[in-house]
Amino acid sequence: MPLTDYDSAACSIARTAQILGDRWSVLVVRNLFNGMRRFDALQQHLGIARDVLTKRLALLVDEGIVERRPYQPEGERLRHEYVLTPAGRDLRTVMVALMDWGDVHRPGQDGPPMSLRHRDCGAEIHAHLTCAAGHEIETATRAELVPLAGAKLAG
Amino acid sequence: MPLTDYDSAACSIARTAQILGDRWSVLVVRNLFNGMRRFDALQQHLGIARDVLTKRLALLVDEGIVERRPYQPEGERLRHEYVLTPAGRDLRTVMVALMDWGDVHRPGQDGPPMSLRHRDCGAEIHAHLTCAAGHEIETATRAELVPLAGAKLAG
DNA sequence: ATGCTGAGTCTGGAATCCCAACTCAGATGC
DNA sequence: GCATCTGAGTTGGGATTCCAGACTCAGCAT
Numbered sequence: 001m002p003l004t005d006y007d008s009a010a011c012s013i014a015r016t017a018q019i020l021g022d023r024w025s026v027l028v029v030r031n032l033f034n035g036m037r038r039f040d041a042l043q044q045h046l047g048i049a050r051d052v053l054t055k056r057l058a059l060l061v062d063e064g065i066v067e068r069r070p071y072q073p074e075g076e077r078l079r080h081e082y083v084l085t086p087a088g089r090d091l092r093t094v095m096v097a098l099m100d101w102g103d104v105h106r107p108g109q110d111g112p113p114m115s116l117r118h119r120d121c122g123a124e125i126h127a128h129l130t131c132a133a134g135h136e137i138e139t140a141t142r143a144e145l146v147p148l149a150g151a152k153l154a155g
Numbered sequence: 156m157p158l159t160d161y162d163s164a165a166c167s168i169a170r171t172a173q174i175l176g177d178r179w180s181v182l183v184v185r186n187l188f189n190g191m192r193r194f195d196a197l198q199q200h201l202g203i204a205r206d207v208l209t210k211r212l213a214l215l216v217d218e219g220i221v222e223r224r225p226y227q228p229e230g231e232r233l234r235h236e237y238v239l240t241p242a243g244r245d246l247r248t249v250m251v252a253l254m255d256w257g258d259v260h261r262p263g264q265d266g267p268p269m270s271l272r273h274r275d276c277g278a279e280i281h282a283h284l285t286c287a288a289g290h291e292i293e294t295a296t297r298a299e300l301v302p303l304a305g306a307k308l309a310g
Numbered sequence: 311a312t313g314c315t316g317a318g319t320c321t322g323g324a325a326t327c328c329c330a331a332c333t334c335a336g337a338t339g340c
Numbered sequence: 341g342c343a344t345c346t347g348a349g350t351t352g353g354g355a356t357t358c359c360a361g362a363c364t365c366a367g368c369a370t
Contacts, residue, residue: 011268012257013250017181020253023327026172034300039348049328054349064260077336079347087260089294093282094252095168098175101249102167105219105242113166113305118286119297125286127248131273132281139244142274145189150268178358194317204359209318232367234316 007152019063020091024048024056026098029084029091032066037081057082065091097127162307174218175246179203179211181253184239184246187221192236212237220246252282 020026027046036042043053060066065088072078084091096116103112116125129137137143175181182201191197198208215221220243227233239246251271258267271280284292292298 006268011185012254012261013185014182014257015261015263016253016257017178021176021178021181023172023176026176027169030166030168040346043348050349051329051351052327055326075337076347086294090256090259092292092294092298093284094249094256096284097249097252097282098171099167101245102169102171104245106167106170108170108305110303110305112303113307115301115303117299117301118288118290118292119299121286121288121290123287123290125284125292125298127252127282127284129248129251129280129282131276131278133273133276133278135273135276135278137247137273137280139241139247143247143280144272144274146270146272148265148267148270150263150265152268195315198317205318205361206320207358210357230368231316 006147016094019059019065020094022056024052025060026095028053028056028060029065029088030095032082032084032088033092033095037083038079039082042082060088064088093127096125100126171249174214174220175249177211179207180215181250183208183211183215184220184243185250187237187239187243188247188250192238193234194237197237215243219243248282251280255281 020029024046028042028048031042031045036045039053039057042048042057043050046053048056057066057068061068061082064085066082067085068080069083070078071081099114099116117123118125131137135141175184179201183197183203186197186200191200194208194212197203197212198205201208203211212221212223216223216237219240221237222240223235224238225233226236254269254271272278273280286292290296
């Protein structure tokens with residue numbers, strides 16, 4: 001049975017893309033990774049419209065990727081900040097994969113703008129594919145997609 | 156200098172998200188990875204509006220991710236098919252990272268729908284992060300982002 | 311000549327997006 | 341007490357984009 005007979009929606013890529021698949025979600029998550037927590041900081045740094053940011057954050061909170069957490073700075077009233085949940089932090093592999101691709105294929109004039117380093121040893125961090133047997137999977141390495149129990153037929 | 160002083164657009168994640176950051180692009184690329192090459196097949200399998208698919212494919216071709224290639228099936232007239240370029244195939248790490256996240260955090264009732272296997276050895280393929288010194292980077296591992304020459308100040 | 315098919319293009323209405331202005335609550339100043 | 345400021349949204353109107361379905365077009369088949 002060809003893979004194309006399986007329902008496209010029953011695919012983890014589709015489910016993830018449904019959450020992250022818009023112009024802003026990925027950038028919001030990236031800034032949260034960088035420690036930015038406040039609404040106005042996100043809004044100004046990204047240049048996103050305020051109402052859109054409100055909706056994106058609400059969606060990310062609904063999806064369990066972001067937590068809206070109250071806090072009160074010294075001598076100010078109670079406010080809210082946005083921080084990644086553990087599920088959100090698990091998106092780091094996705095973020096690094098996106099960054100790696102951009103570094104190689106859209107480097108800009110002056111080369112890559114940022115480098116992600118392992119804090120313990122200072123070496124650069126990159127995303128890559130390996131199989132469970134430990135083989136490195138390069139771009140040209142052949143792979144095959146095998147349907148499991150969770151697969152559904154289309155139609 | 157805090158990271159937030161750097162221009163958000165001068166970021167490889169932003170550049171990549173600008174191309175892949177909509178509801179459909181990622182799914183189109185996924186289907187191209189699965190060997191689907193023809194317009195109508197993509198349109199029907201994804202349920203995407205025809206004009207939107209036309210625009211997405213044109214954008215992916217412009218960006219060098221997809222090649223529009225003429226071919227002529229036996230006894231039919233000349234047609235076009237869409238195939239990934241080497242830059243497009245480099246997106247596999249991104250796709251697998253998205254799939255891995257979905258498998259863990261949005262598994263569906265019956266578990267993950269698909270498994271990606273190394274064709275040579277049959278073992279499952281996953282995306283992960285390692286530093287150049289060979290350390291495995293887990294979700295909780297601390298990392299830091301270091302500005303390079305390509306970084307620009309905001310404003 | 312007529313029909314069929316793959317690959318689009320066209321059209322009108324729905325949904326999003328953007329920008330700017332407005333609101334609201336509590337802290338601060340006078 | 342009263343006006344002001346600030347962070348975090350909410351609201352309103354116009355511009356884009358999205359969608360579904362109808363239409364087009366080229367060449368093979370009958």
